[in-house]
Amino acid sequence: MISQNSQTILNVQNLHANTQNTEILKGINLTVKSGEIHAIMGLNGSGKSTLAKVLAGHPDYEITQGSIQFDQQDLLALDSEERAQAGVFLAFQYPIEIPGVANSQFLRLAYNTIQSKRGNDELDPLEFDDFVREKMKLLEMNPDFLDRSVNEGFSGGEKKRNEILQMALLEPKLGVLDETDSGLDIDALKIVAKGVNHLSNEHNAMILITHYQRLLDHIVPDYVHVMESGRIIKTGGKELALELEKHGYDWLHDNLQNNAGATA
């Protein structure tokens, strides 16, 4: 959905990040504009999930170099809840369980906190109930899920749907989906993909982090980036994902080395 009027939502420049004195991100450059869907692929340990957590402000990571501009703000100057309030949303790879806290209660607190920070009206429990039930239809969720504890005893698919539901409620400018497809059967994958496609519009942008091309059959990206050892080593269109699927990551590796050899 790339258009003439696209605004830059995210601009990452030469981003380096450490955790426990080990450098994980080694110079990431990435520009995301409104209306775009980017896929970030790569093997385990390539730094994909770290990039997602760094964007969301996870306290375990230290930024040693580089900058992140988000919606004309210095994202690195904001702490994690301020980033959420500003419109960065992370759909977690492993959503935590919160025993005893009803989903409806958690969702309403998140919704109202973010609405009030954005200067909008909060919803009382009854209004919120109507509102959330509408959004749940999109993800084909059973209403009894509102009364269950947050993520407790949820199947993998239910947890991921719950993440997308939260994205639907919070209406972020930038949605970062960290391996949302992992652990989903094909039916659940289709429902989640339908939800994401529904939420994607010309005012927001999505970054999908995934191992597999499978998700990209259902959510078609505008760009595909491949990460390795903390860097984006290749960027292409949606065909890149298909090629990767066909030939494997080693192919890309050989390919790059051959190219490097050719230029040398």
Add this chain to the structure above:
Amino acid sequence: MSAALQNLVNQPYKHGFVTDIESEIAPKGLNEDTIRLISSKKNEPEWLLDFRLNAYRKWLTMSEPDWQNVHYPKIDFQEISYYAAPKPKEKLASMDEVDPELLRTFEKLGVPMHERAALAGVAVDVVFDSVSVATTYKEKLSEVGIIFCSISEALQEYPELVKQYLGTVVPVGDNFFAALNSAVFTDGSFCFIPKGVKCPMDLSTYFRINTEGSGQFERTLVIAEEGASVSYLEGCTAPQFDTNQLHAAVVELVALDNADIKYSTVQNWYAGDENGVGGIFNFVTKRGLAKGVNSRISWTQVETGSAITWKYPSCILRGDNSVGEFYSVALTNNLQQADTGTKMIHLGKNTRSTIISKGISAGKSNSSYRGLVRVAPGAQNARNFSQCDSMLVGDKCGAHTFPYIQVNNNTAKVEHEASTSKIGEDQLFYFAQRGIDAEEAVSMIVNGFCKEVFQQLPMEFAVEATKLLSFKLEGSVG
């Protein structure tokens, strides 16, 4: 632990103020003369003086328990003043004459009195230090034959009734602190629900320790006759002091055939500062006797205060088909220590007990659950279910579980479940990523963790308890 988490769990005690009222204080120290002084000050019957002296002599032969998982400097029992009474300016005819300073104190603590009591439908027997200064709703209750008054008053008005039950559940020599209490208790509450009466309202007592260096030895006795039922609430706060204060209360409950006693506590005494200076030593003996058939004793406690908590509200299930319940939330922070749990003693046939314990440790605190389930040889078909969950906030605190199970009857069914969880960066990050700050996140996680216990509390207490936990864990985040 992150700075945010640290700030969060380190917030000052909000009820730390001293009410300036003249107190009448007995000289420090404990001997038979002190006991005679207390007894004569209170104009007590001879049998009670004998009861006290008997307890005192037993106490002299006992030594302070040291098996519990808490550490504190040795208490000098001769450095404690065993009697303190607020000096009444004159004899009080009504609530309007209560010292305004005192009323303001209760105001600050949110004690429902006057119209607030009426609106809330709660009768309050207010204990300020050791002497009751106001009792409400007594007349309304007496219409149905319920006696609800201070134990001093009960000793004057209904001495035979008190004599019949006092010390029958917790004998004078039961343990070191119970013996001490039996020797020197100065006041407390007495509640008697006659045969067939369902108490029409929750009965409530607010305790408050107010005189620096004074010991507090409350004595509570609740009796429900055949078919009677009562819900009793006890709530506590205390002002901030640097010297440790000893609190050694005894609570005895007696339920006859088909009677039902529900006893709920919210405890928020001063816990000491972040260096562990000051704070209350809460060494309490609480026990209920389910004496009659089909009787029920239910304890619910929310323990958030005190430097040291040593407390095991217990049920002796003597009557056939009797039921014992224990629902507990114990929150410790800074250098607080809590060793708390319950004892369920199954004696009768078809007796059932349930234990739900939720321990929350924050800061550098330590919290232990210690529980005993004993099934006697004659207790056919006894059932117990125990669930002990611990939650750690940060990584410098500790949680321990010491379950003791003694089964002497092969028809018994005893189940024990335990879990430990931790509020870590990842949980807080999940909330933060949804725009929710650490303070609200911890409050929500902790209150969710305690939900099964809070559901057992009467409505207004549940609301108070929810606020209290958030209160104890909140602070300036950021």
